[in-house]
Amino acid sequence: MDTSQIETALKAVKYPGFSRDIISFGLVKNIEFQEGVAKVHLALTTGDPRIPTQVKADVENVLAQLDGVTSADVSVVVSKPKTPPPASGDARTVTGPAQQALPGVKHIIAVASGKGGVGKSTFAVNLACALDRVLTESGRKRRVGLMDCDIYGPSTPLMMGVSRQPEIQGEMLIPVENFNVRVMSMGLLVDEHTPVVWRGPMIMKTIQQFAANVEWGELDFLIVDLPPGTGDAQLSLVQTLPLRGAIIVTTPQAAAVNVARRGAMMFGKVNVPLIGVAENMSYLEGADGARQYIFGQGGGRRTAQALETDFLGEVPLDPLLREGSDLGIPIVISDPQRPASQAFMKIAERLKAEFPVTEL
Template identity: 70%
Template sequence: MIDDKLLPALKQVKYPGFSRDIVSFGLVSGATVEGNRAVVGLAITTADESIPLKVKQGVEQALAQLPGIEAAEVTVSVTKPKTPPPPAPGQKREVSGPAQQQLPGVKKIIAVASGKGGVGKSTFAVNLACAIDKLLSEQGRPRQVGLMDCDIYGPSVPLMMGISARPEVRDNMLTPLENFGIRVMSMGFLLDETTPVVWRGPMIMKTIQQFAANVDWGELDVLVVDLPPGTGDAQLSLVQTLPLDGAVIVTTPQSVAVSVTRRGAMMFGKVNVPLLGVAENMSYLQNPDGSKNFIFGQGGGEIAARDLETELLGQVPLDPAIGQGSDRGIPIVIGHPDSAAGESFTAMAKNLLHKLKL
């Protein structure tokens, strides 16, 4: 329980290295007022011994500014992560966040994100996963690609992947469902189609943590993570929970989409997640004579990539077959691999595998 008198001050205390406060991170186990004294309990999971002291000092400084509070008693309970800390730089990127979860057997983890909705991010994530799997299988390697749908409020991956079953629980671990060789986990598997997801930040964080810790992903070369649009709790929770190897930013050519994309992508820079590139979706409509009709403008992806100091990975054309395939549960990379859109997804997947050194 957190006393309303103390709540505003505690919300001003940021977790070191993050722009997010300790209350939304769920680190305050209790905060009460006893006369003119504030009593605060903190519960932090970290391997960094400097973090608890920094947070404690931040709380004490914040409480000292409150009128009527003359003393503060701040206790910190520290728990070491159950999983080992990330390896040294150069082997795996380290994130200074609470309770980071390693995924044994998963070589690379990439996030697919966007600054705004409606840019086809989930469609991109699904086809990217299928394209990566296809390329790895052509190299004679076992099909080992996973797709984690973290778009909690709008989980569309099950429909796009043609999966409607419920995951089994074995030894207290959820078993991912599979189609086209891709192992998939989504909130859409766990809810009825008519059930709305009306959740606040801590519940979203807990779900993402469970998708990481309580799903038997097995051995994977690549885990593709589909994020919801924006820079809210899900994105921050993911960065806090998983050691991402990079992020792909999806946009459309429209100026408004590019503007929001830039702001959204800057979040990854603040938490030391490298940008692997920008993908421009709905780039153009190809006419029967081969000419291109730039319905939503032109050059937006290039502008976003330049401003973010990263690479434009590719441009996906408008193709009715993409939407039709998504509705039928057959990604265009599977149903029409030789189409312009299918080839675009495959080319970007090849580029990303090269960047990931796979």
């Protein structure tokens, strides 16, 4: 037994409320091992007194299971956040003062991709609708929101079947709503024939306004559809909102997979945990049940392995998925039993299990 083995074992300890471990978060400052005694020094920044206690207990449990460790000495130094924590039940952050809470919003999840053309917006729309179904079936009265930050190509309004402009109450925009999902998009604020030709600072300002000047209300989940790539919009988002994590969407072929890996690395650099990788357009299933892997096979799973994160599943090619997007009726709503719909439902169930929505 040595310190490197102890460090590897501690990767099993997740920070409360996140899928990311305490090693990758940089919370373990020192590890010593001598004559059967394992000493671990932790440094946390939190205003929640329950978190240090839970992390300390989890570390002690892991150390107790290691062969060669006869006793554990775990010390925790706790620092208070530089900014006041948001109210109980609101989306929170552990990363820094630049981010702001959204009152009433529990969990903010980003949907991202390294490149365009992988069906990311379609994925975000159907995931939001699937989450609403899952939460409704469990008796939750809070709702789901969908923030379309794909500034240059805002397709969410079309896919969600909404077109009216948001109402304004005071200084706040009121999201439009359909299928029990609250939606805000640049596509609702500009004429559909007007191209969005903006520089970085204008994009940053818009995303900040979507966070600060939209009355989202009480939400269990806010799904954020990012534009592809790793530019101003992505960086503005992670600097503005307390993200719980990010889902990376890719298609199976090598061109998409390689770009997806690079795009996902951006979240690691800004301390946003990866929830996992989802593969879109995985296969086309014929009437006889035979599958055709038009874009190749296994790229999403390989991406997840390379990023050391979870593989969330495959979403098949389905003509009804495309038709539903064009008609403004997501397939999760129009035909919840289709294989594509079931793939979204499984991911929604996974999010509900990983990010508790019970009242705090």
